[in-house]
Amino acid sequence: xxxxxxxxxxxxxxxxxxxxxxxxxxxxxxxxxxxxxxxxxxxxxxxxxxxxxxxxxxxxxxxxxxxxxxxxxxxxxxxxxxxxxxxxxxxxxxxxxxxxxxxxxxxxxxxxxxxxxxxxxxxxxxxxxxxxxxxxxxxxxxxxxxxxxxxxxxxxxxxxxxxxxxxxxxxxxxxxxxxxxxxxxxxxxxxxxxxxxxxxxxxxxxxxxxxxxxxxxxxxxxxxxxxxxxxxxxxxxxxxxxxxxxxxxxxxxxxxxxxxxxxxxxxxxxxxxxxxxxxxxxxxxxxxxxxxxxxxxxxxxxxxxxxxxxxxxxxxxxxxxxxxxxxxxxxxxxxxxxxxxxxxxxxxxxxxxxxxxxxxxxxxxxxxxxxxxxxxxxxxxxxxxxxxxxxxxxxxxxxxxxxxxxxxxxxxxxxxxxxxxxxxxxxxxxxxxxxxxxxxxxxxxxxxxxxxxxxxxxxxxxxxxxxxxxxxxxxxxxxxxxxxxxxxxxxxxxxxxxxxxxxxxxxxxxxxxxxxxxxxxxxxxxxxxxxxxxxxxxxxxxxxxxxxxxxxxxxxxxxxxxxxxxxxxxxxxxxxxxxxxxxxxxxxxxxxxxxxxxxxxxxxxxxxxxxxxxxxxxxxxxxxxxxxxxxxxxxxxxxxxxxxxxxxxxxxxxxxxxxxxxx
Amino acid sequence: xxxxxxxxxxxxxxxxxxxxxxxxxxxxxxxxxxxxxxxxxxxxxxxxxxxxxxxxxxxxxxxxxxxxxxxxxxxxxxxxxxxxxxxxxxxxxxxxxxxxxxxxxxxxxxxxxxxxxxxxxxxxxxxxxxxxxxxxxxxxxxxxxxxxxxxxxxxxxxxxxxxxxxxxxxxxxxxxxxx
Numbered sequence: 001x002x003x004x005x006x007x008x009x010x011x012x013x014x015x016x017x018x019x020x021x022x023x024x025x026x027x028x029x030x031x032x033x034x035x036x037x038x039x040x041x042x043x044x045x046x047x048x049x050x051x052x053x054x055x056x057x058x059x060x061x062x063x064x065x066x067x068x069x070x071x072x073x074x075x076x077x078x079x080x081x082x083x084x085x086x087x088x089x090x091x092x093x094x095x096x097x098x099x100x101x102x103x104x105x106x107x108x109x110x111x112x113x114x115x116x117x118x119x120x121x122x123x124x125x126x127x128x129x130x131x132x133x134x135x136x137x138x139x140x141x142x143x144x145x146x147x148x149x150x151x152x153x154x155x156x157x158x159x160x161x162x163x164x165x166x167x168x169x170x171x172x173x174x175x176x177x178x179x180x181x182x183x184x185x186x187x188x189x190x191x192x193x194x195x196x197x198x199x200x201x202x203x204x205x206x207x208x209x210x211x212x213x214x215x216x217x218x219x220x221x222x223x224x225x226x227x228x229x230x231x232x233x234x235x236x237x238x239x240x241x242x243x244x245x246x247x248x249x250x251x252x253x254x255x256x257x258x259x260x261x262x263x264x265x266x267x268x269x270x271x272x273x274x275x276x277x278x279x280x281x282x283x284x285x286x287x288x289x290x291x292x293x294x295x296x297x298x299x300x301x302x303x304x305x306x307x308x309x310x311x312x313x314x315x316x317x318x319x320x321x322x323x324x325x326x327x328x329x330x331x332x333x334x335x336x337x338x339x340x341x342x343x344x345x346x347x348x349x350x351x352x353x354x355x356x357x358x359x360x361x362x363x364x365x366x367x368x369x370x371x372x373x374x375x376x377x378x379x380x381x382x383x384x385x386x387x388x389x390x391x392x393x394x395x396x397x398x399x400x401x402x403x404x405x406x407x408x409x410x411x412x413x414x415x416x417x418x419x420x421x422x423x424x425x426x427x428x429x430x431x432x433x434x435x436x437x438x439x440x441x442x443x444x445x446x447x448x449x450x451x452x453x454x455x456x457x458x459x460x461x462x463x464x465x466x467x468x469x470x471x472x473x474x475x476x477x478x479x480x481x482x483x484x485x486x487x488x489x490x491x492x493x494x495x496x497x498x499x500x501x502x503x504x505x506x507x508x509x510x511x512x513x514x515x516x517x518x519x520x521x522x523x524x525x526x527x528x529x530x531x532x533x534x535x536x537x538x539x540x541x542x543x544x545x546x547x548x549x550x551x552x553x554x555x556x557x558x559x560x561x562x563x564x565x566x567x568x569x570x571x572x573x574x575x576x577x578x579x580x581x582x583x584x585x586x587x588x589x590x591x592x593x594x595x596x597x598x599x600x601x602x603x604x605x606x607x608x609x610x611x612x613x614x615x616x617x618x619x620x621x622x623x624x625x626x627x628x629x630x631x632x633x634x635x636x637x638x639x640x641x642x643x644x645x646x647x648x649x650x651x652x653x654x655x656x657x658x659x660x661x662x663x
Numbered sequence: 664x665x666x667x668x669x670x671x672x673x674x675x676x677x678x679x680x681x682x683x684x685x686x687x688x689x690x691x692x693x694x695x696x697x698x699x700x701x702x703x704x705x706x707x708x709x710x711x712x713x714x715x716x717x718x719x720x721x722x723x724x725x726x727x728x729x730x731x732x733x734x735x736x737x738x739x740x741x742x743x744x745x746x747x748x749x750x751x752x753x754x755x756x757x758x759x760x761x762x763x764x765x766x767x768x769x770x771x772x773x774x775x776x777x778x779x780x781x782x783x784x785x786x787x788x789x790x791x792x793x794x795x796x797x798x799x800x801x802x803x804x805x806x807x808x809x810x811x812x813x814x815x816x817x818x819x820x821x822x823x824x825x826x827x828x829x830x831x832x833x834x835x836x837x838x839x840x841x842x
Contacts, residue, residue, distance in 0.1 A: 235728065342802070383716050388770065
């Protein structure tokens, strides 16, 4: 099966390479059949990659430890779900998985564009197949998943214990779907630049794909935070680790694009900027992959270090050269009619939002790469850790939140200051009321007061947008309020989906503020029957418990939890000792409520004295981060659904395409 | 009463310069206050823990949050040194002397390290200034002064050609009649 997998990968490389050559030459020589051959080669590549992935999974599931990859990332006792996820647990497998997603996206693009965008498609295929060929080259020659060992060990080393978590079944696929998805708008942008067809076709075609990538990248980041929270045992969810940063940077530039593209749609402005943002997002995704896999920056996430760094750097350099070169070449054709009716307009707020989002992306990138810079300049690798990012990012985040509050109430083109003041009056009083209420409840942390105050302001402006919109519709249609609201939202999915995303973002801000500003912690070394407290919770150490499974042995401390005098349940924080590995893995136990989480960790147990060392965190409002994430995902999903206007526009575009071909 | 320098500016200049400046200050003032307040709230132990990275190798966390045994040992040493009368700065310096500058959780705010701190904000300010210039140019390109005025005001009307003004009047008249 391993040989079959190897053969499939080699044939896939050949097919993908052919797709590049055929589509490029087909486009240059205007040979439709050659272009068609390239499109079929994309499907062939997809089938061959699927077969090689299935071959690798077969080898993992049948414990073929004669293969280096299987011996390194699986073992006999590994549960089936983690045998499946072992596909992306190591370097070679994860690159193969990346390629699977890329070629699946490419096939979908070819499939959905059989009868439209025919002028752009050859170069879209060229770009996608070129990126695919690069990744297939890596898995064929540099990070091969089907390498045989000289001998076949009895058992494998097993998957990294930290990856044996249900979140790891969905977090990496989501991130990859996001990262790889950024290749699609990039491919259309390159095709538009190369063909000179610089109208709005390229971004209209890829708008939904871009939101989808943004959605998956955001979901992946969120799930990664959740995984860190429940698995790593330090009570937090984001450590500004280089690999975390690498996923955040393209997400920020992609967010900027999703805002600025609206200005291009409405006013035909910012064409160069939007193309630059799409190119930047793709290059930053590749840079993130380079950081994750090259080992140039040390990170707890770098599970898969190898020597592919220089190759990735070369690919990044070449992609930058080609895309920036094309952009510069087409610059004279991209001069749009830049007009702005007023400084006080939604266009303006979007421009400043773009400034802040790209500024935030730059700040994170700068902090991530500064250790390399300092080593190059001074010979000393300076650590740039959480204190730096917190201090730099908080002002930018506050400015962004402020804009998220003002933006919905500002009209396109030109807003009247009088109306603007009218519209923000209620939210402003809500802000003041919220801050006063918090002060009366004893909150004195200025950071929290500002953050919560701004959150109230944004929620108020956003909710009022829904209410005003529904009332206007009520007047026109005579519907009841509920019906008017539903039809309003249904007719403007993108707009109200976007506002829902803003609400999700604000809930995340509330969760982050609460859990960082009001966090409490306590540590204790207890004998059975002793207790310790954190906040209003008391934890009574009852006994030690242990469980044995084929994969690991679990040892934990059973704690009875009391909220004041009332018992609220039992928690068993512990440690897993994996039989295939050496290091224990922390298994936290959490008492979840909407108000706060009680987060407990067993850091050690002395069997001689019968003492358990326990740590507890009280994380207020933390669950609002995940709830906010859910709202954000819901909003993004809603914004992706086509509304009446989109369907009409698509139909018109198809009609035009047919008419132009007939002519 | 408006200050003298504000009155001295033309209405357009007030809209173009003061509005963005005010918006920016409104956005950035609270965090600046926050930074100063936050800095005052931490205990010396917490301050030192936050300034040092755990060198256990199993995480990229500060000693403040890392839960491994190495972090426990570092925390105990910090507590001992502080109780012996060392200042937070001296405790951090002793760790840096033993483990190198990499143990610091963030660059210093002096010398070459200062570049790390100021660059993001310098870039943001430069890009922001360029954006303000661009927006002003885009406003002028249309022949309509960039103004905060909502309804097409006197300045805007004054900038239109006679044909445009007549067309605008016609549209307004027709809209009134339709109502």
